Amino acid sequence: MKNKISIKITSKKLNMQTCYDLVSDDSSGGIAFFVGTVRNITKGKTVNQLDFSSYETMAEKEMKKIALQTFKKYDIIKIAIHHAVGELQIGDIPVIIAVSSAHRGAAFDACQYTIDTLKQTVPIWKKEHFDDGEVWVNTHP
Amino acid sequence: MKNKISIKITSKKLNMQTCYDLVSDDSSGGIAFFVGTVRNITKGKTVNQLDFSSYETMAEKEMKKIALQTFKKYDIIKIAIHHAVGELQIGDIPVIIAVSSAHRGAAFDACQYTIDTLKQTVPIWKKEHFDDGEVWVNTHP
């Protein structure tokens, strides 16, 4: 299983080609990706900058759990789950998920399951900076 | 609609970053990609090289039809459908589909619909070269 799962939390820029190379496989029929985008407007206000922070050791464990669950649920070949932390500028990529499978339906399903679950369980937090202050996303009713 | 749809058939290498830039949008919640992979084994035989050829003008029309259908069926923001033609080496990418949407579920569904339909309707043909000959994929029972 070791070279079938790539988990990364990094303060460097995420790279789609790196993820492609990690999950690409001779028996793959194709690769499904989810690539996060940083919006520059939240609720009508301009976001100047974003900070992502994580409970890194636990986040990696949770990401690995998701990867293992994904292998149980779907017929996939390899998966990469990479998340950026630190200061992100507008246009930077916070998350990339890449999944290869012999059957593209399974690749799509697994990719969607992974991002949905990551957003619910992985201890990573996003703070948005505006001209008039800053907000931890999701923290207030 | 013009700057929401990018259709390309090219003999140059396809580029994920180019597709990302084309569909990335301020209001996007994320981007779903499908990236084709060239297998180096078909039915147990080693593929040395692939040739993709197309009925280019019609293929572009069919790809545009798919893009427009996708906008009708799903709540998406932008779509890119890029296909390579000519001689591809193992490791080259034959097709990239990228879809942005405010809702990632719609992006995944639209991306999957697009690749499924492309494989059925777009006049592009793949020829595989082996040590002992060559085969037009799908042409014989």
Place this chain on the structure above:
Amino acid sequence: MKIRTLFFGIAKDIVGHSSKIIELKKKTTIGQFQVYLTEEYIDLKGVNNFAFAVNEEYATSDHQINENDTVAVIPPVSGG
């Protein structure tokens, strides 16, 4: 009636041309044209059902071909 005919994929390999002007004596449907082609190029019979396009749009076998139409022979596609 002159028809510009395009051959792609395996059809091009079988026929030996990518394009040919074919002269038809009478009004012809795509279905009749297919019969004509498979008689002329017997190896086309070995290919899985192929489709036709008239002026870059898929056409069914009852489609009537007109003077100066461009008819394309579309073997099973395998893009993606």
Place this chain on the structure above:
Amino acid sequence: MKIRTLFFGIAKDIVGHSSKIIELKKKTTIGQFQVYLTEEYIDLKGVNNFAFAVNEEYATSDHQINENDTVAVIPPVSGG
């Protein structure tokens, strides 16, 4: 009983530390620990339901905390 407590996200901003050793007098569950923390740091009450992890695993409110455990306060996550 000494508990290493980690604070993340908005909890870190409210508490003013990312990590603190907290001394507990008796056996404590996560639920009781949460009550203690919200009394100590009143602003934590304004935050949407936060979760806890014990030794890097999510823990429910009836989970018993043991000596030398690392307890993390996990505000609503917002990765992806």
